[in-house]
Amino acid sequence: MEFLGQDRREGLGRRAHSRFNLILLMLVSVLLLLSSLYSAQASVFKKAREGVMDAASPVLMLFAGPINAVNNMAGSIGDYFNVMEQNRALRAENAELRQWMAEALELRETVASFEALEGYRAPPGAQPITAFVIGEANDAFARSMIVNAGRSSNIEVGQAVVDNHGLVGRIVEAGGSASRVLLLTDIxxxxxxxxxxxxxxxxxxxxxxxMPAISFTARAEEAETAPGQRVLTSGAGGALPRGLPVGIVSGERKGEIIVNLYANYSRTRMVRVINYAFPEIDAGGESASAESEAEASAEAPAEG
Amino acid sequence: MGYRAENLLRLMRAITPTLLGVFGVILLAAPVRLFEGLAPTPIIPLVIVFFWTVYGPDLMPSVSVFLIGLLQDLLTGGPLGLWPAVYLATQFIVLSQRAYFLGREQKVVWIGFALASLGAGLILWLVMSLMSGALLPVGALALQLIATVLIYPVFAIVFGELHRRVLVEA
Structure with missing residues (x-):
């Protein structure tokens, strides 16, 4: 049996590998690391990231086709084996959902009657932008996804991204035709x-x-949380709209609440980017801001 | 064969490992969800950097290693310079042990790769922990490295054939 490189001339080539270059480039990497630590948002880095993302998006889309086909095939084989079990689960879920539907219809009528009252101002609606996941950081520490919509579809940094289960993450980089979503599990x-x-x-x-954890900013006395309670975005800080479903409480560890996310990242394919604009406070209108605050505080107990 | 065609062929051979590395990075950024995301995607660029640093360092110059790592940083959204540092450190360690690996059985080289991945993982974990200011959980990283080490022999056979038949001999 012959082993690779047994003939030592084979790999040694004409000139020795330059140690100098290696060490120089290592230094460059370390400098890059240090500089990106202190100026992560520097425009040069940002431009480079967005440019590479835009350039890579057609390639990634090319890859996404066959990958999806294989995954779908594997998925349907799996489905074939547990179709009975799934059927039973779906029946149970359907029965439960019918009850919820009845309740929702009733509530819709009640809400409509309240809205008909004078002085109600509807919060601004959002037009979600639909996008597909074309890339994903398959990295132990970086958790993000690349979706195939960017600034040309009015996507901006900071917008919330949801799928049909709940919150997925938010936009951290928006290129021309692709953007990066930072997942809730990223550090x-x-x-x-x-x-x-x-x-x-x-x-x-x-x-x-x-499963990420909630660290507290405000807690009225010793409020008890029970597993199964819903976790929603609070809208604090004006970053994300209030009331997007995030997950359910799974337990408590070292004073932190562990959250079981609704989003299942291994199945996320289609997402909606929510371009929600917070109601702005007009220059002359003290009353407007007071009203929106009153609305916000009235909303909390209503949802609770 | 004409002089020009021969030159072109030589160039193609010279950039093949680098192109494979770029391909590995794109695969790492594609939503490959093996077994519903249970199996992590192996870090194929690490295999490529290791393999050609051992068997043909001329085909894997440090500049290529740097660019492969930089592309990975840009595509996965991590801090710039992280993966170049990890890959270059791997290359540095492997170059210093190269004389030992040459002409050894693949089993021995495989163990060498496992040790090199352990080193790479350690650097990655240390840097990320330092940057985030907390000791990060190692579970996901360990799984990904195990997947990479387990898949190494397959790639070693394929790359070995490619290297022997196309890049060096032809």
Whole structure:
């Protein structure tokens, strides 16, 4: 049996590998690392990231086709084996949803009658932008996805991204035709949330685990949370709209609430980017801001 | 064969490992969700950097390693300079042990690759922990490195054939 490189001349080539270049480039990398630590938002880096993302998006889309086909095939084979079980689960879910539908219809009527009253101002609506996931950071520490819509579809940095289960993350880079979504599990992710019915407002902090934790900013006394309570975005800080479903409380560890996300990142294919504009306070209108504040405070108990 | 055609062929051979590295990075950025995301995507560029640093350092110059890493940083949204540092450190370590690897059985080289990935993972974890100011969980990284080490022999056979038949011999 012959082994690669047994003939030592084979790999050694004509000139020795330049150690000098290697060490120089290592220094450059370390300098880059240090500089991106202190100026992550520097325009040069930002431009480079956006440019590469835009350039890579057609290639990634090319890849996405066959990958999806294979995944769908594998998925349908799996479905074939547990079709009975799924059927049973769906029946149970359908029965439950019918009850909810009845309740929702009733509530819709009640809300409509309240809205008909004088002095109600509807909050600004959002036009979601639909996009497909074409890339994903398959990295142990960076958790993000690339979607195939960018500034040309009015996507801006900071907008919320949801799929049909709940919040996925938010836009951190917007290129011309592609943008990057920072997932809730990334170590850089910070999203203001509240726990429904528990009077707990906090910030959901990603830690690369599949279940991020809420660290508290405000807690009225010893509010108890129970597993199963819903976690929603609080809209604090004016970054994301209020009331987007995030997940359910799964338990508590070291004073932090662990959240089981609604989003299932291994199945996220189509997302909606919510271009929600917060109502602006007009220069002359003190009353407008007072009203919106009153609205916000009235909203909390209503949802709780 | 004409002089020009021969030159072109030589160029093609010279850039093949770099192109494979770029391809590996794109694969890392594509939404490949093996087994519903349970199996992590192996870090193929690490295999490529390791393999050609051992068997043909001329085909994997440090500039290529740097560019492959930089592309990975730009595509995965991590801090710039992270992956170039990891890959270049791997190359540095492997170059210093190269004389030992040459002409050894693939099993031995495989163990060498496992150790090199361990080193790369350690650097990655240390840098990310320093940057985020907390000791990060290592579970996901360990799984990804294990996947990479497990898949190494397959790539070693394919790259070995490519290297022997196309890049060096032809």
């Amino acid at each position: 850089q992710s910070r999203v203001p949330v509240y726990v429904e019915g528990a009077d707990v407002e906090g910030i959901l902090v990603g830690n690369t685990r599949s």
